[in-house]
Amino acid sequence: MDMPLEKGPLRRTVRTIMADAYTDLRTDILNCVLEPGTRIRFEDLKALYGIGLSPLREALMRLAAEGLVILEQHKGFRVAPASRDDLLDIIRMRCELDCIGVEQSIANADDAWEARILGALHQLRKMPKPLGDDGDDRLWNEWEIRHRNFHSALLDRCESVWLLRFRDTLYDQLSRYKTLSNHYLGAQRNDLPEHEALAEAALARDIDAIKRLLRAHIGLTAEALMATPNPKIP
């Protein structure tokens, strides 16, 4: 019974401490356990995560390259600050990338693509958006996953590795802002019809329509986000 753990073509990846630290730090930053702008002291984190300096620094360097933390020479790392300008930039940019991606996706559309979209839409239909302030975080996270999954489905046939990479970066940044606004943002409005329209346009291969719908959809989210003043987003 001492056989190696891996079955099939997947090799069990032996994680490194640095990779674990990277993941932990990343989720802590995305969930704003480490709040924007806070200084990062190595002694603190060393104790917090129970690891040494080297993997910690390497993980932070990686996060710095992704824009989740800032490195100031000889002054250490800080969690990247949040600002309304930055938020608006992220939303707009993500909108543009989604438009490009969905166009490429339509160019490669096939039955499996349609199936995935319909599946994702079904999951969105089955789960009503958790309302306002009865905030069960697990419910919200589940809804977020389904929401993200739907939008990813639209880009499922996009073959641009770079586009998807940039998009993921932006999505990470965005989820930090969602945490900051405690999911207040879109909670007010029921956006299921918007997603249904998006799915319909996708199946119809209507590029212009889907771009228009996407811009409107994301535009409304942006307005909702910017409308509520939030002391944590200067």
Next chain:
Amino acid sequence: MDMPLEKGPLRRTVRTIMADAYTDLRTDILNCVLEPGTRIRFEDLKALYGIGLSPLREALMRLAAEGLVILEQHKGFRVAPASRDDLLDIIRMRCELDCIGVEQSIANADDAWEARILGALHQLRKMPKPLGDDGDDRLWNEWEIRHRNFHSALLDRCESVWLLRFRDTLYDQLSRYKTLSNHYLGAQRNDLPEHEALAEAALARDIDAIKRLLRAHIGLTAEALMATPNPKIP
């Protein structure tokens, strides 16, 4: 005479070994001194750059996050491999980003913007494109700088930090491929007229025209790059 070196608002940044290693590694990768796919052994680089492991690993981690090197757990780093698919993806993506950026730029257009475009165009006019294989690298580099500067001028009023950031990433990746093809690529054709048309459309604030011209311009470059089979780009 012992006054601090900085004058004005710029503070002299005390560079770290890691930052130097990052810069050196980056230019070596961009110039393909470190060829795509080659394994990176720490002992080699430690000797080559004359530094310790920690700054080297941190620099590589940063480059890994930017996609210039690949990290395989417990197997070390490799220079990111090159491929035609990747090249095409980069070019297309850069074209899209430039289109978005120039549109935003036009929205914020002012006299200074026009001036910078005309200035960049002038510098392009004054320096004929070095022809084919009499390749003086210094000339080529100078032309590349002017060329890059012209295209950057078009986006000079774009306020999206994220767009410019992604664009820079792609430009770095692209310059690696330009090194690989030894500047053969665009050398054949005289693209000054294309740049003049771009400048004209920019000054006329003609968004549709400039997008069309950009796509055509970059499309031709892509064709030139892909037409010549290159053993170094599988």
Next chain:
DNA sequence: TTCAAATATATTTTCGAAGATTCCGAGGAT
């Protein structure tokens, strides 16, 4: 001969301590 296990070697990853740099406050001069 061929395959598989076991050992040996090479390389990466991580730790703990030493070297630099910045930050903060005390002391003194204007």
Next chain:
DNA sequence: ATCCTCGGAATCTTCGAAAATATATTTGAA
């Protein structure tokens, strides 16, 4: 009172050695 200089403490940065993992070689048996 304000400004400047000068330690001293805190913090980040770097090095060199130890631990962990992967790769290559050898050995033994079918």
